[in-house]
Amino acid sequence: MTTQKLSELAKTIRSKNAGVNKITFDVIFRDRENYERVKRSGALTRESMARLYRIPAERISDFVEYDPGYAIKFTIYRLRPSGCAGDGDIFGAQQYAPLLDLEVAA
Amino acid sequence: MKTLKIICPNGHLGFAPLREESFRIGVDAGPDYIAADSGSDDVGPVPLGSDTSTSPEGWQRHDLEQMLLASRKLGVPMIIGSAGDTGANSRVDLYVRIISELAKKHKLAKFRLGYFYSEVDKEFLRDKIRAGDPVLGLDGYAELTESELDATERVVAMAGVHPFVELLRQGADVIIGGRSSDAAVFAAPAVHHGFSDDYAYYLRKVLECASFCAEPYGGKETVMGEISHEDVKVTAMHPPQRCTVASVAGHAMYERSNPFEEFFAGGKLDMTNCRYEQFSERTTRITGSKFIPAERMRVKLEGSGKVGERFVGICGIRDPYTIANVDRVIEWARTQVRERFGDTGYELHYNVFGRDGVMGDLEPLRDQPGHELCIMVQGVAPNVEMAEELTMIGLRQMFYARLPDVKGTAGSVSFPLDEVLHASAAYRWTLNHTVAVDDGLELFPTHMIDIGV
Numbered sequence: 001m002t003t004q005k006l007s008e009l010a011k012t013i014r015s016k017n018a019g020v021n022k023i024t025f026d027v028i029f030r031d032r033e034n035y036e037r038v039k040r041s042g043a044l045t046r047e048s049m050a051r052l053y054r055i056p057a058e059r060i061s062d063f064v065e066y067d068p069g070y071a072i073k074f075t076i077y078r079l080r081p082s083g084c085a086g087d088g089d090i091f092g093a094q095q096y097a098p099l100l101d102l103e104v105a106a
Numbered sequence: 107m108k109t110l111k112i113i114c115p116n117g118h119l120g121f122a123p124l125r126e127e128s129f130r131i132g133v134d135a136g137p138d139y140i141a142a143d144s145g146s147d148d149v150g151p152v153p154l155g156s157d158t159s160t161s162p163e164g165w166q167r168h169d170l171e172q173m174l175l176a177s178r179k180l181g182v183p184m185i186i187g188s189a190g191d192t193g194a195n196s197r198v199d200l201y202v203r204i205i206s207e208l209a210k211k212h213k214l215a216k217f218r219l220g221y222f223y224s225e226v227d228k229e230f231l232r233d234k235i236r237a238g239d240p241v242l243g244l245d246g247y248a249e250l251t252e253s254e255l256d257a258t259e260r261v262v263a264m265a266g267v268h269p270f271v272e273l274l275r276q277g278a279d280v281i282i283g284g285r286s287s288d289a290a291v292f293a294a295p296a297v298h299h300g301f302s303d304d305y306a307y308y309l310r311k312v313l314e315c316a317s318f319c320a321e322p323y324g325g326k327e328t329v330m331g332e333i334s335h336e337d338v339k340v341t342a343m344h345p346p347q348r349c350t351v352a353s354v355a356g357h358a359m360y361e362r363s364n365p366f367e368e369f370f371a372g373g374k375l376d377m378t379n380c381r382y383e384q385f386s387e388r389t390t391r392i393t394g395s396k397f398i399p400a401e402r403m404r405v406k407l408e409g410s411g412k413v414g415e416r417f418v419g420i421c422g423i424r425d426p427y428t429i430a431n432v433d434r435v436i437e438w439a440r441t442q443v444r445e446r447f448g449d450t451g452y453e454l455h456y457n458v459f460g461r462d463g464v465m466g467d468l469e470p471l472r473d474q475p476g477h478e479l480c481i482m483v484q485g486v487a488p489n490v491e492m493a494e495e496l497t498m499i500g501l502r503q504m505f506y507a508r509l510p511d512v513k514g515t516a517g518s519v520s521f522p523l524d525e526v527l528h529a530s531a532a533y534r535w536t537l538n539h540t541v542a543v544d545d546g547l548e549l550f551p552t553h554m555i556d557i558g559v
Contacts, residue, residue, distance in 0.1 A: 016148075016360070017361060019147070021538060022246075024363050026356070026359060030352065053468045061363055064364065064366075068382060069352065069355035069359060070352065071356060075363035077245070081534060082150055082535070084151075084413075084535075085416060085453055086457065090148070095468060098471075
């Protein structure tokens with residue numbers, strides 16, 4: 001079975017604060033075909049994201065397939081609000097990297 | 107009025123300067139309003155707690171000057187929300203002063219400057235708690251307690267359209283707002299001119315972050331939103347950029363956990379049935395958004411409390427054996443700190459860059475550190491002297507860590523600087539809550555003055 005990395009299929013893969021206590025992740029596709037393919041593949045689900053980031057599924061507050069934007073997005077709770085001493089990413093902007101190499105079945 | 111055009115040159119005024127070329131194109135397109143929000147809770151709790159801006163005053167002044175001169179030249183209102191990153195009272199006063207100085211500098215003809223404050227008296231919230239009208243937590247925050255309120259330095263409330271509409275009604279030419287929803291900055295003119303809430307609130311959706319709703323990616327470029335009684339249209343002003351169905355629909359979910367709905371003081375915007383069409387090459391048209399008023403108005407509150415004074419130190423590691431045992435090195439240093447200061451009454455943090463310094467507990471590759479590491483040590487304590495000594499022990503004892511098989515016995519870490527640096531005090535977000543109000547103006551006193559000659 002051939003697989004491709006998510007970074008080859010998606011136009012945008014990003015993370016950013018959604019309020020002070022959550023980080024939201026957006027995976028956006030240029031066209032319906034790639035969007036539907038990733039949806040079908042089961043590679044990007046609430047459960048697979050909990051595994052990838054090694055967190056309990058309850059820490060994922062939302063998981064949404066957003067058809068108008070050809071996008072899949074999910075949101076996780078931070079352990080402590082942004083900007084507490086020790087927070088390495090106050091804006092939450094560099095948390096998406098593990099998604100880039102996510103393997104997606106054809 | 108059949109249509110209303112607003113340009114937004116900057117998604118967070120002051121954080122980085124606006125781009126002048128696309129702003130000029132936007133001004134030449136003849137907007138009815140020039141508006142921008144100047145705040146964000148993205149910058150963390152330090153600016154609100156310490157009553158400062160994270161943006162340099164020079165950049166704030168630059169953008170305010172560009173916008174003010176364009177607004178006065180065209181004779182159209184200028185609206186700024188969330189003055190100075192936090193929208194605290196001192197930031198509103200700062201922007202009002204800058205506007206007055208700019209008016210003097212350019213000898214601008216007389217105009218009306220409206221402004222409002224957003225800080226909330228802690229006693230107002232205490233009364234609410236005691237009266238049994240709870241201050242409810244958002245996103246996992248518990249209901250506000252008096253002890254958490256006591257730990258809070260400063261609280262701002264997030265204004266909806268109400269104080270902006272009130273100041274427009276009084277004839278303001280320039281508005282400087284305290285903390286505001288970015289929705290309010292752009293929706294207020296549309297509400298003021300009688301456009302439906304369904305589209306007024308969507309108009310701001312596409313304008314709030316300026317060119318973030320356009321492609322190719324590039325921030326701080328001007329975009330123009332146009333509202334009619336039937337739709338909203340958004341156009342990129344920067345020549346290489348376009349607003350496409352994908353870029354605009356994609357932006358609807360930016361920084362939100364749910365792309366289908368969004369809450370404001372007074373109601374929520376339902377985007378479930380939004381339709382997006384490519385109207386022309388650089389313009390996307392949006393229809394089908396719906397505003398649903400709330401039964402009782404709740405206003406969002408942001409509060410920041412001081413944790414302590416803070417120092418920071420930096421060291422590096424190159425020896426692969428030491429890298430593999432970095433947690434033991436850190437534990438050695440922590441132990442020395444405990445011997446001096448005990449187990450509690452301070453915070454000591456180690457960010458190990460090259461391993462998991464960016465992602466912390468979310469890092470899947472924690473067991474694959476790089477060939478060199480950078481470690482940032484942060485000590486937080488009730489006073490400056492203790493914070494400095496705490497951080498110095500936590501940093502310098504990394505050098506003396508005792509690893510059994512290490513070959514290099516002359517020092518476990520490298521020091522780019524052999525000192526600890528006095529950083530901003532540490533703060534934390536204490537309030538991320540909502541409070542019920544009877545009226546959208548209740549927490550936002552408005553003022554009007556004449557400026558210019």
